[in-house]
Each structure stands twice: as C-alpha cells, then as structure tokens.
Amino acid sequence: xxxxxxxxxxxxxQAAWEAADCFRATEDATRPKYYVLEMFxxxxxxxxxxxxxxxxxxxxxxxxxxxxxxxxxHPMGWDAFGLPAENAAIENNVPPAAWTQENxxxxxxxxxxxxxxxxxxxxxxTCDPDYYRHEQRMFLDFLDNGLVYRKESxxxxxxxxxxxxxxxxxxxxxxxxxGALVEKRQLSQWFLKIxxxxxxxxxxxxxxxxxxxxxxxxxxxxxxxxxxxHVDFALAGRDDSLAVYTTRPDTLFGASFCAIAANHPLAxxxxxxxxxxxxxxxxxxxxxxxxAAIETAEKxxxxxxxxxxxxxxxxxxxPVYVANFVLMEYGSGAVFGCPAHDQRDLDFARKYxxxxxxxxxxxxxxxxxxxxxxxxxxxxxxxxxxxxxxxxDVATAKARVIDRLEYIGRGTRAVKYxxxxxxxxxxxxxxxxxxxxxxxxxxxVPVPRDQLPVELPVxxxxxxxxxxxxxxxxxxxxxxxxxxxxxxxETDTFDTFFESSxxxxxxxxxxxxxxxxxxxxDHWLPVDQYIGGxxxxxxxxxxxxxxxxxxxxxxxxxxxxxxxxxxxxxxxCHQTFRDANGKWLFPSDVTVDGGQARHRETGEAVKxxxxxxxxKSKRNVVDPETIxxxxxxxxxxxxMLSDSPPDRDLEWTDAGIDGAWRYINRLWRLAAEExxxxxxxxxxxxxxxxxxxxxxxxxxxxxxxxxxxxxxKFHFNKAVARIRELTNGIDRLVGGSExxxxxxxxxxxxxxxxxAPMTPHLAEAMWKALGRxxxxxxxxxxxxxxxxxxxxDEVTVAVQVNGKLRGTITLAKDAPNDEAEQAALSLDKVQSxxxxxxxxxxxxxPNRIINVVA
RNA sequence: GCGGGCGUGGUGAAAUUGGUAAACACAAGGGACUUAAAAUCCCUCGGCCGUAAGGCCUUGUCGGUUCAAGUCCGACCGCCCGCACCA
Numbered sequence: 001x002x003x004x005x006x007x008x009x010x011x012x013x014q015a016a017w018e019a020a021d022c023f024r025a026t027e028d029a030t031r032p033k034y035y036v037l038e039m040f041x042x043x044x045x046x047x048x049x050x051x052x053x054x055x056x057x058x059x060x061x062x063x064x065x066x067x068x069x070x071x072x073x074h075p076m077g078w079d080a081f082g083l084p085a086e087n088a089a090i091e092n093n094v095p096p097a098a099w100t101q102e103n104x105x106x107x108x109x110x111x112x113x114x115x116x117x118x119x120x121x122x123x124x125x126t127c128d129p130d131y132y133r134h135e136q137r138m139f140l141d142f143l144d145n146g147l148v149y150r151k152e153s154x155x156x157x158x159x160x161x162x163x164x165x166x167x168x169x170x171x172x173x174x175x176x177x178x179g180a181l182v183e184k185r186q187l188s189q190w191f192l193k194i195x196x197x198x199x200x201x202x203x204x205x206x207x208x209x210x211x212x213x214x215x216x217x218x219x220x221x222x223x224x225x226x227x228x229x230h231v232d233f234a235l236a237g238r239d240d241s242l243a244v245y246t247t248r249p250d251t252l253f254g255a256s257f258c259a260i261a262a263n264h265p266l267a268x269x270x271x272x273x274x275x276x277x278x279x280x281x282x283x284x285x286x287x288x289x290x291x292a293a294i295e296t297a298e299k300x301x302x303x304x305x306x307x308x309x310x311x312x313x314x315x316x317x318x319p320v321y322v323a324n325f326v327l328m329e330y331g332s333g334a335v336f337g338c339p340a341h342d343q344r345d346l347d348f349a350r351k352y353x354x355x356x357x358x359x360x361x362x363x364x365x366x367x368x369x370x371x372x373x374x375x376x377x378x379x380x381x382x383x384x385x386x387x388x389x390x391x392x393d394v395a396t397a398k399a400r401v402i403d404r405l406e407y408i409g410r411g412t413r414a415v416k417y418x419x420x421x422x423x424x425x426x427x428x429x430x431x432x433x434x435x436x437x438x439x440x441x442x443x444x445v446p447v448p449r450d451q452l453p454v455e456l457p458v459x460x461x462x463x464x465x466x467x468x469x470x471x472x473x474x475x476x477x478x479x480x481x482x483x484x485x486x487x488x489x490e491t492d493t494f495d496t497f498f499e500s501s502x503x504x505x506x507x508x509x510x511x512x513x514x515x516x517x518x519x520x521x522d523h524w525l526p527v528d529q530y531i532g533g534x535x536x537x538x539x540x541x542x543x544x545x546x547x548x549x550x551x552x553x554x555x556x557x558x559x560x561x562x563x564x565x566x567x568x569x570x571x572x573c574h575q576t577f578r579d580a581n582g583k584w585l586f587p588s589d590v591t592v593d594g595g596q597a598r599h600r601e602t603g604e605a606v607k608x609x610x611x612x613x614x615x616k617s618k619r620n621v622v623d624p625e626t627i628x629x630x631x632x633x634x635x636x637x638x639x640m641l642s643d644s645p646p647d648r649d650l651e652w653t654d655a656g657i658d659g660a661w662r663y664i665n666r667l668w669r670l671a672a673e674e675x676x677x678x679x680x681x682x683x684x685x686x687x688x689x690x691x692x693x694x695x696x697x698x699x700x701x702x703x704x705x706x707x708x709x710x711x712x713k714f715h716f717n718k719a720v721a722r723i724r725e726l727t728n729g730i731d732r733l734v735g736g737s738e739x740x741x742x743x744x745x746x747x748x749x750x751x752x753x754x755x756a757p758m759t760p761h762l763a764e765a766m767w768k769a770l771g772r773x774x775x776x777x778x779x780x781x782x783x784x785x786x787x788x789x790x791x792x793d794e795v796t797v798a799v800q801v802n803g804k805l806r807g808t809i810t811l812a813k814d815a816p817n818d819e820a821e822q823a824a825l826s827l828d829k830v831q832s833x834x835x836x837x838x839x840x841x842x843x844x845x846p847n848r849i850i851n852v853v854a
Numbered sequence: 855g856c857g858g859g860c861g862u863g864g865u866g867a868a869a870u871u872g873g874u875a876a877a878c879a880c881a882a883g884g885g886a887c888u889u890a891a892a893a894u895c896c897c898u899c900g901g902c903c904g905u906a907a908g909g910c911c912u913u914g915u916c917g918g919u920u921c922a923a924g925u926c927c928g929a930c931c932g933c934c935c936g937c938a939c940c941a
Contacts, residue, residue, distance in 0.1 A: 003893085217858060218936055226940075246941060259941090299939080325939040335941045343855090344939065418940060537936080643866045643879065651866065655880055663879090665893090717867070721878035728878090798874040803922045805874055843921050849873045853921050 004668035006632030013764040014115055022778050023117045025073040027523045034070035035524050036062045037504055039532030040077045043103035047110045049572040049614055052624045056640045058531045059116045063757035064711045067782035073524050075507040076118040078104050080127035081496045085430045090462045096430040100127055114633045115760050122510045126499035132432040133453030134515035140446050141554040147193045157185040163427045167420050168539045191421040194546045198223055198417040201545055210565040218537045224418025229402045231411040233258055233308035236317055242308055245331030250397035251338040253386035254359035258308045259323035261333040267322045270304050277302055284324045299348050300324050311410035331416055343376045359386045424495045429468040431493030439480035439487035448481050467491055500540055501547035504562055521557045530563035570649040574620040576609035584619040611651050634759035635661045641716040641758055664762055676771025686739045693743035699729045700747045701789035707754045723755055753783045799824045800851040801833045817844050824850040
C-alpha cells in the first residue's frame with residue numbers, strides 16, 4: 001500500500017475547488033449568513049506558524065459552517081502599510097511599494113498552499129490607493145461630524161521610529177515595536193474623538209458575551225471609568241479658582257494641601273515670576289514616564305505660596321503645591337490631598353510636614369482612639385471630624401457632600417475616563433496621507449473630495465533622516481483649494497491601525513466606488529466570528545469598535561459592534577537553546593541525548609531553555625513552508641488543532657508533526673483498502689446489525705453528535721480525539737459479516753465528513769477512494785446524528801462504598817432505583833465491606849453512580 | 855500596588871460542570887514482521903506494596919463543606935497576563 005501522496009492530492013483538490021468556485025460568497029437571502037474573519041496579516045515577507053494556526057482555526061470554522069448550510073463569507077487581505085517596508089527600503093534600497101507587493105505575492109502563494117477556503121475575489125491591500133482613498137473620505141466625514149480635531153499636545157515620541165505613538169502603542173514606557181524608551185514631545189497632531197464614545201464602548205462590552213472575559217476586562221480597565229466630583233477651591237487673593245477632580249469627596253474635611261501638575265496652566269503662569277518654580281517644572285518634564293522612572297522617582301513638591309480656600313469652610317486655607325506625581329492628562333491636572341486616606345498623599349504630607357487628619361474611622365472604633373501611622377486608611381468606615389458628615393458611611397457621605405457642593409455652587413458630580421483620544425498622525429512615508437492642506441491665510445483646509453485620493457509619491461528619498469514626505473522636493477507643494485495661494489500638504493500619514501479599523505466592512509463589497517456598500521454591509525455585518533491574537537485586546541479591537549460607531553454616526557452602516565464573536569488564539573511556542581555565552585542556538589544545531597543537550601558540531605553542553613514564542617531573535621522558528629513541503633498542509637493543519645485548545649499556547653514539536661502525519665496515512669490506508677463499494681449505490685442499513693456492528697454504528701452517531709458540539713465550541717482538540725477514537729473503533733471491528741462491513745464503511749464515510757474542515761484535501765482524496773463521486777466533500781452537508789442510536793440501552797454504573805469506588809455494574813438504562821440498589825448490594829466486594837450490618841444510607845444517581853454508606 | 859487567570863502522569867491534554875481522574879495522543883520500554891532498516895501491527899506505561907489475586911496513595915500545599923471534591927469555600931505557595939504616580 002503506497003503512502004498518501006499529499007503533494008499530488010493537495011494540488012489536485014485545490015485546483016478542483018478553484019474550478020468549482022466553491023468559496024465565492026454572494027448575498028443569498030435563503031440561507032443564514034455567517035461571516036468568519038481572521039485578523040489579516042502584515043506582509044512581512046513569509047508566513048509564520050502563528051499565521052498557520054490562526055488561518056487554520058478560521059478555515060475550520062468557515063468550512064464547518066458552510067457544511068452546516070450557512071452562507072459563509074470568508075475573505076482575506078493585507079494590512080500593508082507600516083514601518084518594516086520603510087526599513088527594508090533603507091536597508092535594501094527597494095521602494096516600499098515594491099517590497100510590499102513582493103511579500104504579498106509570496107505570502108498569497110503560501111496561504112494558497114494551505115488550502116484555505118477564502119473568497120480570493122475579495123482580496124484587498126490597504127496600501128492600494130483604491131483602498132486608502134476611501135479612508136481619506138471617511139476622515140473628511142469625521143471632520144464634518146466633529147469626530148476629529150487637531151491639537152498641540154504632549155505626545156509619545158519614539159526616537160528609533162522617529163514618529164509619534166498612540167497611548168495604546170506604549171508598553172511599559174517603550175515603543176510597542178521598537179522597544180525604545182519613549183520621549184515626551186510637544187507636537188501638533190490629529191486626534192480622533194474616541195473619548196466621545198467612552199461610555200458606549202464600556203456599555204457595549206456587556207453584550208459581547210461571545211468575547212473572552214479577559215479581553216473585555218482589559219478594555220474595561222483601559223477605558224477606566226471612575227465616578228467622583230469636580231471641586232472648586234477658591235484661591236486666596238485671586239479671582240480665579242482651582243478645579244480638582246476626586247473620587248473621594250467624602251474626605252474633603254481631611255484635606256491638607258492641593259497639588260497641581262507641572263504643566264498645569266496655573267503652574268506655568270506662576271513660574272513666569274518664580275524662577276525656582278520654573279526650574280522645578282523643567283525638572284519634572286525631564287523625568288521619564290517609564291515604569292522604572294516612576295518607581296525610583298521621589299514624590300516631590302514645590303510650595304507655590306498660593307493658598308486655596310476650603311470649599312466648605314471659608315476660614316480654612318491650605319497650601320497649593322506643584323507636584324511631580326500629578327498628571328496633567330488625567331482629571332483636571334489638580335488634586336486635593338487627604339493624607340489620612342491616601343498612601344501617596346500621606347507620604348507627601350510626612351515629607352513636607354503637613355497635617356494628617358483622619359476623617360474616616362473603622363466601624364466601632366471611637367474617633368478619639370483612631371490615629372494614622374505610616375499607612376493610610378483606605379477602607380469603609382464612619383465619618384469623623386467632618387461636620388455635617390459625621391456618623392455617615394463612606395458611600396452616603398460621598399452623596400451628601402456632593403449634594404452640598406452642588407447646592408453652594410462649589411462642585412459637581414463627575415465621571416472620568418482613563419481613555420485618551422486617539423492620536424493618529426505619524427511622521428512616516430509608508431502610510432495613508434492625511435488629506436488636508438495647510439494655508440497661511442486659510443489655515444487647515446480639507447482636500448476637496450473630488451481631488452481624492454491624495455496619493456503617495458513613488459520617487460522618494462530614504463537617505464535623509466526624517467519623514468521622506470516632508471523633504472520630498474515637490475509633493476507637498478500645492479495651491480490652497482480655497483484661496484489659490486501656494487500652500488503645503490500635511491506630510492503626516494495615518495497610524496496604520498486606521499486601515500485595520502474598517503477593512504472588515506470593506507470586505508462586504510470590495511468593488512464598490514463608495515467607501516462602503518450599504519446594502520452589503522447591512523447584509524454581512526457584524527462579523528460572526530473573529531479570530532486572532534490576544535495582543536490586540538486593546539489596540540486593534542478597541543479602535544475597530546470605535547471606528548464602527550464613528551462610521552455609523554456618519555451614516556455608513558447600522559451596526560455598533562463589528563465583531564460579535566471573538567476567539568483569541570494562543571502563541572506557537574518552541575523549545576529554546578543557549579550556549580555557555582548565552583547566545584541563542586537553532587534547535588537544528590542541538591542534539592539531546594540522555595537529557596543533556598549538546599551542540600551538534602562542537603559537542604559542547606548547551607542549556608535547554610523553556611519553550612517560548614517562536615521568534616527570529618530566539619532562533620526557535622520553524623518555517624511553515626518547509627513543513628508543508630515535507631508533510632503537506634493537512635498534516636500541519638491537523639497538528640495545529642490536535643493537542644492544545646486554541647486559546648492556549650501551542651508547543652511545537654517534531655514528534656507531534658510526525659504523529660499527525662502518521663494518522664493522516666492511517667486514514668488514507670483505511671480508505672484506499674476499503675475502496676469503492678461493491679454495489680452501486682451501496683446498500684442501506686442492513687435489516688439486522690450484529691452486536692459489534694451495532695456498537696460501531698452507535699459510536700459513529702455519538703461521534704457525529706460530539707464533534708458537532710466540539711466544533712460549535714471551538715474544542716478542536718477534543719473533536720480530533722473523538723475522531724481518532726472512532727478510527728480505533730473501526731480497527732477493532734474485524735468481523736466479515738455483511739453488517740460488520742456495512743458498519744465499517746458507514747463509520748469511515750462519516751469520518752471523512754467530520755474531518756473535512758480540518759484536513760480538507762485528505763477528505764476529498766478519501767471520498768474519491770471510497771467511490772463517492774457524487775461531488776466534492778466540500779459540497780456535502782454536515783452529517784446529523786440519529787437520536788435513535790444515541791441512546792444506550794445499557795449503562796455502566798459505578799458502585800462506591802463510603803465514596804470509594806469498589807466496582808461497576810451494568811444495568812438497563814433508567815433501571816428503577818430498587819433494582820439498581822439490589823444489584824449494587826449483591827456485589828461481593830460491597831457485602832464484605834458492609835459486614836453483616838445494613839447500610840446506613842444509599843445514594844443513587846440514576847445511570848451514573850451508587851454510593852453505599854456503611 | 856490594583857485587576858484577572860492558571861497549577862492534573864515523563865509531555866500535550868481530557869474529565870458530561872459535584873458523580874468511575876488521566877479519554878485521545880506524544881515520548882519511553884518490550885515484542886511481531888524484515889537479511890537489515892523504514893513503515894506497520896500487538897503489549898506495557900501515575901506512584902508505592904505484593905509472585906499473584908488484590909490493597910493503599912494520587913489533581914501545587916494545608917484545612918473546610920458534602921454520601922461524594924480536580925471541580926465549591928478559606929488560607930498559603932508558585933507561575934503567567936493586563937494596568938499602573940489615575941487623584
């Protein structure tokens with residue numbers, strides 16, 4: 001028996017699907033729609049194992065849903081703008097566009113070799129002017145709808161990428177891609193008003209019940225809603241007042257100072273005639289915002305000499321400090337300090353010798369006995385030293401004090417969010433140009449819609465540092481569309497997350513001249529199942545949720561949530577090795593014998609590290625193409641699905657791939673040996689089935705039931721295990737009777753249908769070998785279990801004595817309790833353990849367990 | 855510091871959500887076929903005691919609830935992730 005010829009098979013069936021145009025999606029009102037989407041790749045060069053896993057998962061879902069009768073939309077495209085193209089341009093002297101196109105060609109070929117069920121007719125690349133011209137128009141619509149503004153502000157500057165980063169792109173004070181320490185710079189930038197939707201984005205999370213809990217939590221934390229109050233502190237000797245934000249207005253009577261941020265307008269003003277303060281402010285700005293900088297930085301303040309008047313007691317004044325720990329970006333950039341009930345305020349008060357007055361005491365402890373040491377008291381309790389609030393609990397005191405502040409006009413209830421507006425300007429070439437023109441007379445002028453797209457220039461110079469668009473000789477020089485005088489184009493481009501925030505909507509109709517085809521998006525959206533990496537939990541997934549709402553506001557579509565189902569897959573990991581100097585080694589350079597890893601050539605002992613995410617720097621990547629070339633796409637796909645649940649990390653092992661390959665061959669042999677049925681069409685269910693045959697038929701129906709449930713819940717590893725069990729079942733049934741032969745064929749044909757979403761080429765090859773020429777497997781309906789075979793007539797019931805398993809008995813299904821009890825008690829083991837006494841109690845869980853309590 | 859998750863054989867994991875722990879695999883060991891190898895097939899495979907029948911123990915640790923706990927509750931240990939000077 002020859003081995004499964006995956007090369008020929010995969011080529012053949014891929015061609016067959018293409019010829020039959022199996023995966024083209026068209027709107028069809030007669031079938032329920034199902035939109036399955038995997039996060040589209042950045043065309044970095046070649047696909048990696050993470051892609052293989054991601055797209056295998058999506059393909060199984062798409063093929064399964066199609067078999068179940070859904071009208072499936074399953075598109076693929078390229079997230080094609082981004083910095084690596086510019087780096088390649090600098091290093092290899094290739095234009096970013098050419099580099100990107102070449103990568104797309106390579107990766108498209110690689111994806112096609114996986115046999116993925118995409119509607120390639122909808123392929124798009126975001127760097128195509130035909131794509132980005134639409135987002136330029138969307139931007140102008142956002143402008144008209146008040147969703148965009150331009151602001152001079154402190155931004156995160158990545159000194160390696162020479163560009164601005166959004167807050168979401170700063171991880172631990174470093175650029176998300178470059179890893180460089182981020183600096184603060186003041187620049188004029190375009191912002192999208194994501195904060196307008198803060199509450200909606202928060203509320204919307206509650207309905208996303210098919211999203212992983214932790215992703216919703218991360219977004220919730222990122223949006224960071226807090227409830228509190230704005231409180232006005234009048235300033236002694238001045239007409240203006242200081243607005244502070246607090247979540248603890250109940251502690252107002254414990255206030256001993258106010259503190260403002262270094263960049264607070266008041267601080268700036270005072271610094272003009274207080275040089276020492278100016279120096280202090282400059283020092284604060286020099287301080288990084290990295291985790292390390294914050295950890296080590298001491299809480300410092302500068303007494304401005306100003307005095308704030310307590311809003312609830314005109315005779316009470318407290319000092320106003322400029323403090324390095326107050327952030328201008330949050331709240332109003334000013335706080336009041338209540339040292340007794342905030343650890344940071346307490347540290348500050350001790351340092352500058354300020355008063356510490358407790359105003360909340362633990363319940364049941366007399367006010368006089370309660371003092372604050374080095375630890376602030378943060379819990380609930382009873383208000384003390386607080387006039388009209390005394391005796392109340394914290395929640396009531398909060399409500400009461402805000403009522404009073406509102407009544408006397410010194411404060412208001414306020415809700416704050418941690419979420420900041422999304423800065424979308426990037427000082428890069430390889431992105432979508434922001435369609436505005438700067439005119440000395442007219443200011444910022446939107447590019448007229450009939451002049452879109454603003455296309456990127458092709459000839460660019462990457463030898464000069466900085467933004468190539470900015471120092472391009474001609475590109476930016478245009479006449480003002482309003483007054484006609486010479487003006488300059490905006491040379492910033494959009495953050496590349498702009499493109500990925502609406503591509504899922506464009507897929508609904510990639511041919512339309514409009515940005516979106518309203519009928520098509522209304523038909524297909526929302527995406528029923530989205531699949532991708534957890535690393536986008538707040539970045540891409542939050543931006544897309546916002547963008548969808550913004551598009552809705554501009555009349556482009558009707559849904560608010562783009563993705564109703566989300567599956568976040570784990571990483572593909574692989575063993576790492578390092579030599580004595582800590583240098584990473586390729587696994588292929590290492591041999592392991594007897595638990596000791598050695599260098600293949602030098603024989604030097606090397607250190608086997610833990611399994612880590614595949615990455616070039618750790619030298620533990622496995623190239624998917626070599627795997628597909630030597631084992632086939634189906635083996636790679638099966639391995640990706642077999643052992644680990646999709647949301648967990650997957651450990652790559654050569655042995656695991658071998659195991660998948662062996663199983664594929666085993667299935668192939670079963671089908672090839674079975675061959676076409678001796679009669680055509682094959683006979684129906686034999687009039688009577690032998691016991692063994694009946695057992696296999698039942699197992700087959702149970703497998704259909706189980707696998708269907710597993711795939712519905714994305715338990716692919718369990719589905720594979722079940723199918724393997726059924727394969728073992730076929731091998732065990734060795735009889736030659738007519739009913740045995742029939743049962744084996746039935747089980748095998750069922751396996752073909754069940755495994756088809758996972759190993760589609762193999763399934764087609766088996767289908768053909770089994771003589772099923774009536775069309776492709778991909779066109780077959782998903783099998784359904786006959787409930788008549790799901791019921792077992794007999795069940796094995798565990799018998800316990802005092803909770804310990806002592807034996808099992810076989811009973812008729814749903815046997816009456818007294819019968820079950822009789823059978824259990826008659827076991828010798830049970831009798832001997834009971835001695836002569838009667839059992840104290842017998843617990844019977846029908847069809848499952850009997851526990852005799854002695 | 856705050857929030858969340860996880861901990862089961864040598865390994866990846868499963869366990870109908872409180873009801874026979876370790877399904878299905880991988881690795882390992884033994885055997886069959888073969889001149890040999892590969893491929894394939896069969897057997898063993900959580901630990902301890904025992905020739906055996908069998909017995910005892912076992913889901914990070916300790917305690918609790920229950921007829922019954924991997925699953926629920928409490929404390930602790932360890933690992934992972936997210937956020938973090940957020941007022």
